[in-house]
Amino acid sequence: MARKILVADDEADNRAIITAALTASGYSVCQAQDGEQAVAAALSEAPDLILLDMAMPVMSGWDAARRIKAMPQTKDIPILAFTAYALAGDDLKAQEAGCDGYVPKPCIPKEVVAKIRATVGE
Numbered sequence: 001m002a003r004k005i006l007v008a009d010d011e012a013d014n015r016a017i018i019t020a021a022l023t024a025s026g027y028s029v030c031q032a033q034d035g036e037q038a039v040a041a042a043l044s045e046a047p048d049l050i051l052l053d054m055a056m057p058v059m060s061g062w063d064a065a066r067r068i069k070a071m072p073q074t075k076d077i078p079i080l081a082f083t084a085y086a087l088a089g090d091d092l093k094a095q096e097a098g099c100d101g102y103v104p105k106p107c108i109p110k111e112v113v114a115k116i117r118a119t120v121g122e
Contacts, residue, residue, distance in 0.1 A: 002028040003120055006047035008038035008064070009082065010056040014105075018051065018082075021109035022116070035059030039067050042074045049120050051103070051112070054083040054094065062097045069098030078119050082112075 005027050009015050012033075019029045030045045032038040036059045038052060050068065054061035061081065068074045081094035084105040094102050103115055 002026055003048040003122075004028040004030060004045060005116060006030050006032060006038065006041050006045060006050040006052075008032040008035070008041070008050060008056070008061065009053040010034055011053075014053070014082075017109055018112060021113050025113045025117075027116075035061055035064035038064045042068045042077060043071070046073075047077060049116055050077055050079045051082045051116070052079050052099070054081055062093075065094070065097040065099050080115060080119060082107075 005022050007015050007018050007029055010033050015031050019031065022029050030041055030047060032041045034056045042050060052061045052065060065079050068077065068079060078100040079098060080101040080103050081099040082103045082105065101115060101119055103112055
């Protein structure tokens with residue numbers, strides 16, 4: 001059974017590119033376009049990993065990560081912060097919000113897939 005990855009990003013192009021790379025690599029993908037949808041999908045879809053944009057409408061990725069990590073049902077799902085905020089210290093800020101790793105944008109899709117594989121232990 002393919003591992004399921006939740007791709008949460010408010011930019012449709014980003015979701016499409018990463019989804020294509022992940023499905024080509026054998027993953028199952030579900031999507032969310034804001035932080036609130038990401039929290040709901042984490043609960044309903046039980047993904048193996050969440051690739052979470054930090055700057056989204058309705059609820060930021062920062063807040064979504066905190067909520068996901070605060071709930072017993074989702075606290076163990078690894079979260080990779082997926083963000084264009086690549087300033088010094090942003091990786092630490094992501095870790096403090098509950099993220100297990102950090103993927104700066106722009107990025108090469110195959111590098112994102114490699115980071116996901118490393119995080120889920122493949």
